[in-house]
Amino acid sequence: MSEKKIKRPMYAKEGMGRLVKWFFGLPLIFIIYLILSLVMPHGQANERVRIIFNIISYLVFIAVTVIVVVRFLKFPFMKMISEGMFVRLRPLLTGFFVMFFLGAGTTFIWMAISPSSFSYTLRSGWILDFALSFILVALAAFLEEILCRSYVAYFVKDDLETRPKQKLYFCLASAVVFTIFHFQNPEAHGSQAIYAMVFYFIMGFSLMAVTLRTRGIEAAIGIHLANNLVNAWLFTYKDAALITNAVFTHSNNIGPWMLVQTVFCVVLSCIAVILTSEKTSVKV
Numbered sequence: 001m002s003e004k005k006i007k008r009p010m011y012a013k014e015g016m017g018r019l020v021k022w023f024f025g026l027p028l029i030f031i032i033y034l035i036l037s038l039v040m041p042h043g044q045a046n047e048r049v050r051i052i053f054n055i056i057s058y059l060v061f062i063a064v065t066v067i068v069v070v071r072f073l074k075f076p077f078m079k080m081i082s083e084g085m086f087v088r089l090r091p092l093l094t095g096f097f098v099m100f101f102l103g104a105g106t107t108f109i110w111m112a113i114s115p116s117s118f119s120y121t122l123r124s125g126w127i128l129d130f131a132l133s134f135i136l137v138a139l140a141a142f143l144e145e146i147l148c149r150s151y152v153a154y155f156v157k158d159d160l161e162t163r164p165k166q167k168l169y170f171c172l173a174s175a176v177v178f179t180i181f182h183f184q185n186p187e188a189h190g191s192q193a194i195y196a197m198v199f200y201f202i203m204g205f206s207l208m209a210v211t212l213r214t215r216g217i218e219a220a221i222g223i224h225l226a227n228n229l230v231n232a233w234l235f236t237y238k239d240a241a242l243i244t245n246a247v248f249t250h251s252n253n254i255g256p257w258m259l260v261q262t263v264f265c266v267v268l269s270c271i272a273v274i275l276t277s278e279k280t281s282v283k284v
Contacts, residue, residue, distance in 0.1 A: 095222030178204030
């Protein structure tokens with residue numbers, strides 16, 4: 001095989017310069033995120049106001065991320081969404097609907113088994129609240145998939161990894177980054193924090209696996225969005241990162257049952273996407 005046909009990694013092309021930028025880019029983005037989160041309203045601020053301010057902060061944060069990736073790292077942003085350079089609806093919708101119905105269905109079963117753990121809390125103005133919640137969780141899912149999946153996946157090469165052993169490393173790295181990104185959430189503190197951290201780790205690992213398999217983050221965005229919408233629209237809990245006007249509120253918060261339930265839904269959704277996704281030819 002001639003040297004021209006060998007795909008050299010970015011650090012071989014640019015004398016480590018781009019790899020160094022890539023390595024320090026993620027902490028830079030994370031620091032900017034922390035700074036933005038400090039100016040967000042907390043405590044007794046109106047729930048709807050908090051959501052609106054969070055939407056604004058995510059829009060700013062996404063813009064900053066695009067600037068860092070495109071201008072600082074010199075990488076085509078669209079490629080971070082899909083190797084095909086266009087958004088594919090099939091994996092996105094498959095991941096979304098499977099995850100949404102699994103998450104909602106298993107929680108309704110839980111509610112039927114233990115109705116005393118749930119209370120009806122839906123308030124007036126829910127249509128506007130649902131719309132705002134959708135915008136917020138969609139922005140959050142998109143941003144986290146860009147940073148925790150695409151950013152990590154393209155750390156070493158200009159193309160997504162195809163070797164099985166290297167895929168495992170990328171999945172572990174993505175799981176760690178995804179878990180770290182949720183350290184500041186309320187459920188990451190207290191006696192039940194271990195359950196939340198295990199869930200974030202497994203979810204990060206699974207979503208990276210489906211990203212590498214489908215050659216894009218569309219499926220991961222769909223699964224992530226559906227998981228967050230079930231919590232934002234149907235079943236919120238007292239220690240949620242952002243309390244919303246959901247139909248029900250359950251008192252058990254994060255625990256062993258919720259860990260098993262959510263991991264089951266995420267893993268099964270990833271499997272469903274992989275089984276229904278079209279085989280993508282990989283050029284070597």
